[in-house]
Amino acid sequence: MVRIATFNLENLDDRPRGVIDFDDRLRVLRPQLQRLRADILCFQEINAHAQSKHGPRLLSGLDRLLEGTRYEGWHRVISLNRGGAHPSDLHNLVILSRHAPESHDQFWHDLVEPCQWRPTRTDPPSPSAMALEWDRPVLHAAFRLADGRSLHVINLHLRAPRAAWLHGQKESPGRWLSVAGWAEGFFMASVKQAGQALEVRLLVERLFDAEPDALIAVCGDFNATDREASLRIIRGDEEDIGNGHLAMRMLVPVERSLPESARFSVIHHGHPVLLDHIVVSRNLLGGFKAAELHNETLGDELVSPAAIVGPPESYHAPIVAEFEVTLA
Template identity: 70%
Template sequence: MRIATFNLENLDDHPGGGMDFEDRLAVMRPQFLRLRADVLCLQEVNTHPAAKGGPRLYAALDRLLAGTGCEHWHRAASLNRGGRHPADKHNLVIVSRLPIRAHRQVWHDLVPPCAYRPVRAEPPPAEAQKVEWDRPILHAELELPGGRILHVVNVHLRAPRAVWLPGQKERFGRWLSVGGWAEGFFLAEVKQAGQALETRLLVEEIFDADPDALVAVCGDFNSMEREGALRIVKGDEEDTGNGHLAMRMLVPLERSLPENRRYSVIHHGRPVMLDHILVSRPLLGWYLGAEIHNETLGDELVSPATIHGTPESYHAPMVAEFALPAP
């Protein structure tokens, strides 16, 4: 069994900036074929209505998956804040060869929004405002041969980019004060940590129901291993200081790779590992190995292609392989 995660970088069959979607298909479809995945955790999948007022369709994803062998597999996808239909942008999708027994999204179901009154906003608000996460968490229960359940959690945490504040940022992205940028960056950190906490509490619910649960938390964490968001989700024994909790730790699978291969993004010349597959210890017992397909990555900030658009994603896909026991 192979589980993959891939941030598709605004997958959309109506791309802006003069980008040709056919170019994206030509580049990205071989990436899917190379993954040979049985379970795909995808981030940044956009949708459009087929007609005005009609249902929103995953037309770009359908075209990307066509001919890969997984176009007719089971799917679970996130919804907008109202829970009625997919969002325009940045949906989470799980595509699985294994049957999906149940799925749900978690969005402030376990952690309520924080209340915060910005001090640099102009004009300042009269009272504290809700600080809500940008995206939900998607949890699917997949049925393995023999009847066991594999819990797959797909996440896309907030990037560490400052949140807009009234009166502190110009239309084209220039901040008007360092204090305004600092407060916006603080709020971005709150959003990312809050999503990480809600992810961890979801994992806690799974372990409460089954201490030996098979769990894989996959996605774009926008966080490296020793940074706060990933530490919250992992629940490492060295942080809790309690060996009795060791079975609740989630293990980052990139640890099994050489250090010079542990990167999924190149950020201003610096290779960083922002996309992860974390697994429970029972699932780790089935682990065979992992791959990060980062050979063609461009720099997300300084690559010349960022000016006119590129058919590639600036995130490398990661895939992990497991040996399933006989049913």
């Protein structure tokens, strides 16, 4: 059996800002990790720091979190900055695994060029178009199975549906000067999210081209619910494609096996929503055993921070899926 999990740890950082106590975070998060009993974990929002001015950036917060757990010392695939030199300061992706991957890579405008957009609402007016680039890369790792096949795991964190910054259109963080400015910023953010989803789908297509029966799991924080555009782009449902010959290229959300009342990974202003997903190829679905959403302790991501001083938890629930395959 192989258990694959995804968990947005929300700014995991051993140098947290404000009144958050990192030791409190450790005590809350470690039992959640232990409960996952995962063989492969996809983490989002892992921060990194350089220990000296010219030293390497280290994921010291993650190191401390994993100390004394079953995951300490496991293999890691870590996202890098656009130059490919080192992790970013904020919001890195990590694939953690019991077994070493046979290969790994990241994709950041490697398959999709950034869209060009000339803003209409900047102040002063923009003289030229700007590139709408993704905020983060996508990680891919392949693991050898005992039967000689490969298991492909993709870790992603799509942009949140929050309006992108526009020069001269914001008075302060979160306070826009016009509805039109906010609307254009939201449009730009939507293009970024959909564009990165397209890059993920093209990566999936590349894997299917090389292995028609590929075992694929796309995991992470999609910042989208089941019927939103970015998730539909990645899934490639038969109803959207209209061609049964391509049905084997569809990706299926494993959370559909759970009762509808349990399908939520975030509570947003009193509304439970499912933003974190594991979507898999039909051949991997053939070995699917069960899915779990560990959302029993979730607080409201808008209400709880205002009510709790130094909240230690993540406001995302982890999801884990178990499959009848064996790592080599």
